[in-house]
Amino acid sequence: MMKALHIAIKDLRIRIRDRNTLVLMLLLPIGLTAIIGFAFGGDSGISSIGVALVGPEDGDLLTNAAAGLLSQVELFDAEVTTEDEAREAVASGRKSAAIVLPEGLIDAVLEGAPAEIAVLQDPASGIKARIVETMVERFATSASAGGIVGRAIFDAVEAERPITEAERWQLTGWMFQWMYETWSEPAIAIEEAEAETRDVDVHSYFAPSFAVLFLLFTMLASAKTIHEERESGTYGRLMASPVGRSTFIAGKLMGSYALAAVQVLLLIVLGSLLFGIDWGSHPVAVIVMALVTAAGAASLAIVIASVARTARQTDNVGTAFILMMSLLGGSMWPIEQAPASFQNVARFTFNYWAHSGFKKLVFYDAGLAGISQEILIILAMSIVFFGASVLLLSRRQVLT
Amino acid sequence: MRGEPIIEVDGLVKRYGQLVAVDAVSFVVNEGEIFGLLGPNGAGKTTTISVLSCLTPPTAGTAKIAGLDVTRNSLAARSKIGVVPQEIALYPTLTARDNLVFWGRMYGVPERTLAERIDELLSVVQLAERAGGRIDTFSGGMKRRINIAAGLIHRPDVLFLDEPTVGIDPQTRRSILDLVKDLNASGLTVLYTTHYLEEAEFLCDRVGIMDEGKMLAIGTRAELTTSIGATTSIDVRADGLDDSIVDWLSSLEQVTDVARDGDDLTINTTAEANLLPVIVERLAAGGAKVHSVDVKVPNLESVFLHLTGKSLRDEGDQDAAATKTNALHG
Amino acid sequence: MKKILVIIAHNLRLIAADRSTLFWLLAMPIAFTFVLGLAFSGGGGGGGSTDPVRYGLTVANLDRGPQGEALLAAIEAAGKIDLLPIDGADAGDTALELVQKGDRSAALVIPPDYSERLARRERVTLTFHRNPERMNPYVTRQAIDEVLTRLRAEGTAGIGARTAYAELRGEPPPELAERLSSRASAYVAENWDPPSVTVAAERLGRTAGSDVPSMGFNHSSPAMALMYVLLNGLMMSIALVDERRERTLARLFTTPVARSSIIVANLGWRFVIGMLQMWILIAFGGLALGVDWGDSPVGLVLVTVTYVAAVAGLSVLLGSISRSSRQAQSAALVLSLTMCALGGLWWPLEITPKLYQAAGHAVPTGWAMDAMHNLVSRGYSLAGVAPQALVLALFAIGFTVAATLTFRHE
Known part of the structure; x- marks a missing residue:
């Protein structure tokens, strides 16, 4: 036992002294989290969308009003132009979208005649152009609704008694005023309540994700030393001393595990210090989750190393496997957005459960009980992985 | 056997920042010679070879190969030389033959003669049957031999061997030294660096002794030992010695010093080879009965000690030096 | 060379x-x-399913009257979302908890006095709980808004018809007022589809017709x-x-x-x-x-x-x-x-x-x-x-x- 401990301590010292390990362990996950925060966090994101606005040359009252209304949308950086120019600007990506208003907007509203607002979209813009489309759709819905309400009122009043031309004008004028007042204060309002009260930003989502991803990489580098020691002959030297093979494996696993625990805990601390991530009000749950995740990653990496035959193979097979699992399990992008079938596949990965646990801590302030499912599943995975690696290492005589 | 000068080094200086690795070194190697650069690690031998191999530009001075300046006529000079670096500079995942093919092409060996040349070289280095084996499956000695073969692929005029025997077993060392001798016998000029003086003594026609970047002395072994005034000492143990023999020996021109202590006689001479039979004959004629004769010839070690005030062996690994002596003489 | x-x-x-x-x-x-x-x-160059995805929405209807039920029926009829109702007196809290724990993406809570306030023509507020890490709530919220807009148009038309009549010819008697209201509301319901002002999105460039180019293989490849x-x-x-x-x-x-x-x-x-x-x-x-x-x-x-x-x-x-x-x-x-x-x-x-x-x-x-x-x-x-x-x-x-x-x- 003491010998295994010494092997573990030796491994830990070698790793921590290596600057490249530190890059992989800490710098990359923190750097990537920072970049993502830079891309999506804070007041950034979509603050201004370039929009070209095209109205007919002699637009009616309502068309002009619509143009004025749309040009004042806060998100839009609108510029009034001709359709040809607008097309050119959008096709080349200088504007995300163009709104082309039709001539007979007032007829559409008053008479119910069909009118079409065209939204031209930048082919390379997946999101901004889509936002413009949604905003214009909202406007069109309001215009249609306003029109139909007006026509319904005329219809009902006229059904009781015919209306003279003078009355029609009087009523139209009144109605615009009345509708304007009424429509702005809906009878049924929706109050949005985000289901959490915690201040969560994009860092909080990605910091644990990248932590898990790079934890696996560190563990792989650590598990690889099983082969490296064999290839460099230090393993043979160890076996010539009174150290058993099981002691060696135990030492390796302990070293890996200690390194993993150090990495996860450091990343958690650095996450709070650098990005202000709030890991919740249950420190014990956070520490347990960190330690369990470390165990899962360490044993997963050992299993990969025991399947491989050489250090190089461990590197190749392992990196591929980790990347694939991270992609499936959501270490590289929010899989909550993926279809349900995709998420069902994700449940078979270690990454999925590790994220799930950290997400519950960060997003929902879960306690130990809240993450018990994740902890049990990862522990079960660790035991299976560990058993499999011991079996593989002895059966396949990777270590001889 | 002395031909025209093929390597001419004149006032060569190489500085790395403050460090002077080679300090105003001059020497000439003639065609057909084995010229040794002898000195401890860090003496500047490898740097000198690097400059001659066109790897490192000199800070000052000139170096010429077959009349071609290594800085101004670098490419032409490089086609004249074959370099065998200290390290096994081969592609480990390729076979011996594929390595030789690659290096042959780099030297511009014509395709139609390349295969033939490789077969020839493989048999010279006695690895013909391992031609298809990957370098990373070879033993240390086999790698060394392919490493040398790669430097010979284009039939160079001069071969540079930079400590080719460091860290290998006695048998391999012996076979490499024999190989170098054979190559030289067939007309190849060799520039050989080593910190093992036995190798220099065994192999080299002339030796340049280097230390701390400076060339201290150049010459054949005899020239070097003579130049420092070193003498051969002959110790004789015999019954029935008397002072008449001491007087007779003292009168000889080649003898510098004679001393007698009972049955032990110590003679210092500058020409041991001619003297020994004369002494033995004279002793026998005088009725003395000779028990043993021990001749101590001055070697490069004495020269190095004389020039630097330190022993070369203290610098190198003494075990290796000892095993080498066995390999050379045993 | x-x-x-x-x-x-x-x-x-x-x-x-x-x-x-x-x-x-x-x-x-x-x-x-x-x-x-x-x-x-889900667009953008081959692959992916073309079936419309239906999203689940947790609903807690605490309304004592019939309007809450009607609202949910209208939402369901729109055919974009599946309702996952929760019953019981503390259904509102349960719904919130489910979203908070991450079991559900979003929940809609209809207050107990929904029908009463609508009848009194008072402003009424629904609560929408959103899980901030999911995309689903954006879709379900939009589906609810669509239904609410129509209900609102029907209501507005009903009130408007009565008010307009009063503007022209003085306050109508209750019976007439009721007739005006229901006629106007029914007109809106009948003529809601198709809307008169529509939006035609046109993606320029060569991917015209495909949906979202930044996603799918056209971006990932x-x-x-x-x-x-x-x-x-x-x-x-x-x-x-x-x-x-x-x-x-x-x-x-x-x-x-x-x-x-x-x-x-x-x-x-x-x-x-x-x-x-x-x-x-x-x-x-x-x-x-x-x-x-x-x-x-x-x-x-x-x-x-x-x-x-x-x-x-x-x-x-x-x-x-x-x-x-x-x-x-x-x-x-x-x-x-x-x-x-x-x-x-x-x-x-x-x-x-x-x-x-x-x-x-x-x-x-x-x-x-x-x-x-x-x-x-x-x-x-x-x-x-x-x-x-x-x-x-x-x-x-x-x-x-x-x-x-x-x-x-x-």
Whole structure:
């Protein structure tokens, strides 16, 4: 036992002294989290969308009003132009979208005649152009609704008694005023309540994700030393001393595990210090989750190393496997957005459960009980992985 | 056997920042010679070879190969030389033959003669049957031999061997030294660096002794030992010695010093080879009965000690030096 | 020149002899493209299901009257969402808890006095609980809004008809008022569809008709090709460090091969591998994933040539300045991942701040992705990608000059 401990301590010292390990362990996950925060966090994101606005040359009252209304949308950086120019600007990506208003907007509203607002979209813009489309759709819905309400009122009043031309004008004028007042204060309002009260930003989502991803990489580098020691002959030297093979494996696993625990805990601390991530009000749950995740990653990496035959193979097979699992399990992008079938596949990965646990801590302030499912599943995975690696290492005589 | 000068080094200086690795070194190697650069690690031998191999530009001075300046006529000079670096500079995942093919092409060996040349070289280095084996499956000695073969692929005029025997077993060392001798016998000029003086003594026609970047002395072994005034000492143990023999020996021109202590006689001479039979004959004629004769010839070690005030062996690994002596003489 | 070709062939052979190479050059990027494309599909070039996705919405109807039920029926009838009702007195709290724990994406709570307040024509407020990490709530919220807009129009028309009548001819008697209201409401309900003002979205460029180009294979295929060519390209810097350590590079310098030839050969074999990889991935995207690579093959060649040249130059530079292969490996990882993130290979640059977009164009990846969008989405010709290709060529020249200055054999 003491010998295994010494092997573990030796491994830990070698790793921590290596600057490249530190890059992989800490710098990359923190750097990537920072970049993502830079891309999506804070007041950034979509603050201004370039929009070209095209109205007919002699637009009616309502068309002009619509143009004025749309040009004042806060998100839009609108510029009034001709359709040809607008097309050119959008096709080349200088504007995300163009709104082309039709001539007979007032007829559409008053008479119910069909009118079409065209939204031209930048082919390379997946999101901004889509936002413009949604905003214009909202406007069109309001215009249609306003029109139909007006026509319904005329219809009902006229059904009781015919209306003279003078009355029609009087009523139209009144109605615009009345509708304007009424429509702005809906009878049924929706109050949005985000289901959490915690201040969560994009860092909080990605910091644990990248932590898990790079934890696996560190563990792989650590598990690889099983082969490296064999290839460099230090393993043979160890076996010539009174150290058993099981002691060696135990030492390796302990070293890996200690390194993993150090990495996860450091990343958690650095996450709070650098990005202000709030890991919740249950420190014990956070520490347990960190330690369990470390165990899962360490044993997963050992299993990969025991399947491989050489250090190089461990590197190749392992990196591929980790990347694939991270992609499936959501270490590289929010899989909550993926279809349900995709998420069902994700449940078979270690990454999925590790994220799930950290997400519950960060997003929902879960306690130990809240993450018990994740902890049990990862522990079960660790035991299976560990058993499999011991079996593989002895059966396949990777270590001889 | 002395031909025209093929390597001419004149006032060569190489500085790395403050460090002077080679300090105003001059020497000439003639065609057909084995010229040794002898000195401890860090003496500047490898740097000198690097400059001659066109790897490192000199800070000052000139170096010429077959009349071609290594800085101004670098490419032409490089086609004249074959370099065998200290390290096994081969592609480990390729076979011996594929390595030789690659290096042959780099030297511009014509395709139609390349295969033939490789077969020839493989048999010279006695690895013909391992031609298809990957370098990373070879033993240390086999790698060394392919490493040398790669430097010979284009039939160079001069071969540079930079400590080719460091860290290998006695048998391999012996076979490499024999190989170098054979190559030289067939007309190849060799520039050989080593910190093992036995190798220099065994192999080299002339030796340049280097230390701390400076060339201290150049010459054949005899020239070097003579130049420092070193003498051969002959110790004789015999019954029935008397002072008449001491007087007779003292009168000889080649003898510098004679001393007698009972049955032990110590003679210092500058020409041991001619003297020994004369002494033995004279002793026998005088009725003395000779028990043993021990001749101590001055070697490069004495020269190095004389020039630097330190022993070369203290610098190198003494075990290796000892095993080498066995390999050379045993 | 012949020697350059020999060195290039020699290195290609060394690379090809390594079985793991094929895996890294091709299998991994293909797998990634495929998985990412599937995950984000739902339009944009082949693949993915075309069935409309129905989202679940948790509802807690606490209303004592009939209007709450009517609202839910209307939402369900719209056919976009499945309702997951919760019963019981504390249904509101249960719904909140479910969302909070992450079991449900969103919940709608109808208050107990919903019908009463509507009848009294008082303002009434529904509560919508949203899980901030999910996308579903955006969809369900929109579906609710659509229904509410119609209900609101019906209500407004009812009130409006009565008020308008009063405006013209004085306050109507209750019976008439009721008749006016129900007639106007019924008119709205009947004529709601089709709406008179509609929006026709037209995606310009050559992908007209496809839905969201930034998602799906049309984005993931070029992005993953650029990413893996960069990643593998920079990883190949390790080979240079190894050659230096094994002294084969120094030995090469003692042969009659010029320094410039050795550098050109080192750039050359990396370029060949990068181009091979790039075009196999392009072919895979086109044949297997249905990605349409645009109308300008020449433009695509120009962009890939300049991009791969920049990557090859950076790879040799990195190999020249790295002190050990482990250092080169770490640097390759850091550089390539950072450049992928900055250049918009992982998410579109359009949603990032201006400063970020500027940073994305300080590295080759940002320009390469722009060029890919110009070709694949906008259908530009050669001239349309010339500016990007020029910038990529400048990157290639810059990296190559730096690599030449730092190239060494020891």
